[in-house]
Amino acid sequence: MVVTDILIIGSGGAGLSAALRAKELGADVIVATKTLPTNANTCMAQGGFNASSSEDIQTHIDDTLKSSRGLGSSTMIDLMCKSSKASLDWLINLGVPFSLDSNGDLANRFMGGSTNKRTYYAEDYTGLKILQGLYDESLKRDISFLTNRYLLNLIVDEETKEVSGATFLDISSGNVEEVRAKSVIVATGGYSGVYGGFTTNGFGSTGDGIAAVVRAGGVASDLEFVQFHPTALKKSSILISEAARGEGGYFVNSDGVRFVDELLPRDEVSRAIAKELSQNKEVFLDVRHLGSEKLSHLLPQELKLCKIHENIDMANELIPIKSVAHYTMGGIEVDQKLQAGGLKGCFAAGECSNAHIHGANRLGGNSLLEIISMGLVAGENAVNYESKSEFKENSQLAKDKAFINAVYHNFTNQINFYEKREFLGKILYHNAGVIRNDTGLKGVLAALRQMQREFTFMGISDKSKEFNTNLIDFIEFGNALEVAEMLLVGALHRNESRGAHHREDFPELNDTFQSHSIFWKEDGVLCAEFKDVK
């Protein structure tokens, strides 16, 4: 049994920030990750990092609140915005080389929905450079990493609901093991991956931590709020940065007609694109007028990605696009200390959490800010948490060993889960995507619950113990089914349109729904209700 003070699950920007803060405060820290430390979605964030000057803080708060469409908490947004400059300075002191302007000052830019210029960036690799910098610092500070560890379940005391560690499948050995800790920070990322094939996210964004918290008796919230990015490549769903429109790119449909103001917020642009696609038209991004010289200077990553993934020279050809799942606002319901609802000693930070910062829609540049600022807060709060119990004997390890054993020996594998995974992604995208309605959502929910019933008839073909990625894909699919169920129940019951959640049968905002959807499980059965915004 491995024992530590703080166990952090996930090694993206939030996890590493939390680890560094906890370590700085003298705690013994272990970071567990299902891959390697820098293989996180953080590295894909291009746009930048919002940090407000003292004159701008209130405007930053107001912009974020406005974007949240009534679901943001002013207390939490205050906390984040007021610490934004300090978070940026912290990164700079770690040697994250943000871009400078011609005067040698830190360069910043506007992002959609922002009143002032406050988005600091490092070329179009902001997230990558932040993540690599955090990793280098983590190695310098002797933070321990457990790599290739797939989170199975949290270890929770059934009476006190105190979390004292987690169980993992060690992918390299195939063994199930436990790590015990005085407190746990979940930083496992979002769940856009449930839209398999229709997301800009990397593989494995299946909301593992959210599913684990709910299984442990914790609470999740607002899962119906998913941000769709307007410009992903049609075949591969690879992201084409918003910068392409910022620099003057525009949309045309297959009739060659422009149909939307490209600089509207992401949700509005995505809806306009979805409408065109639903009328069996194709949608293209046109940047040809910018010329190849300018494009190779302004959008070098995009030029390369179009060539590789669509075999298109964007300087001379139209780019076929679609809107796909990009960022998930919902997640683990946390209090103002970032402690997961329904549990004790379990904190959550970053995209996996719902700290009531983004609400119904996220402001560009606030995601990198959130993972750093809230990661630091989570690290501090986890250190200050006083655990009540000694590490008591717990049955979780035995249960999870039995589960993995059953997957190897009892799950019949008569149904190919890869086919189901692809099907789920497709029906979620088309019925619980940019534009939703009652009939479509009910249909997907029925199909999903059928998959849950069929789960033991699925399984693995690869029976090896070590590095069994077939097994990992399968357990991830199980988590995706749990998370997508909450997403669908939320979307089905929210009979209104708010931010990124758009119901064509209820196209208006309705004040009776200015509340959070709340999800938990009782005896394995999903329960849901709406709770007022505090």
Place this chain on the structure above:
Amino acid sequence: MKITIKRFDKRKEPQSIDMNYPIFEGLTLLENFIKIKTTIDPTLSFNGVCRSGVCGSCSITVNGKAKLACSYKPKDGDHIEPLSYHKVQRDLIVDKNKVHNTLETSHAAMHGDVIVENFPKVTIQSDCILCNSCFASCPVMAVNENFIGPFALSRVYKYITISSDSKTSIDAIQQNGVWDCTLCGECTLACPQGIDPKMDIMNLRSKSVQSGYMDPNMQNMNFGLDFTQGF
């Protein structure tokens, strides 16, 4: 149209075999791996996360050269193997952890105070995605497995350029570090991000000399004469 993938499973006999798979045309090599895994052979093991060339997890060897599977379109007859100079764990999955220890050995992190005005000098070096392609292309690894290698040295160069303290790292890269490089430039050719570790290593040599270190190879070049006696 087919590709050959070198499979490895330490529990099987023989441990390593070559297997042929059809090419799914129009898709990247990583997407081909996924198609193979989900429709032909679920036991094929590989890594891959971001699909867009920024996470570094899907690096493999194609026809002897290190590539990112997500950024490469396979061609008929391609021979795919795991990365060189890494311990193979299963099929195309290798142990990158051990190689990342070079970041600790070389103290590749911020020491001292940050010099913000030097940030533009390290734009390229800080684009590293830790794919280890440079490391896998470095011929020095064949003769010295303790060589710190290209990506860690480029990182050291990044940090000493933007920090007030270069001594911590410069001291750490004298043994199995800057002087062991043959300046062949294979790392520079291999880097998918356009980083030039060879140039960074040459710059680190200059910094080392400025810090009072000498090229140990030069000390050995005494042409059989003993200069210590004087003329």
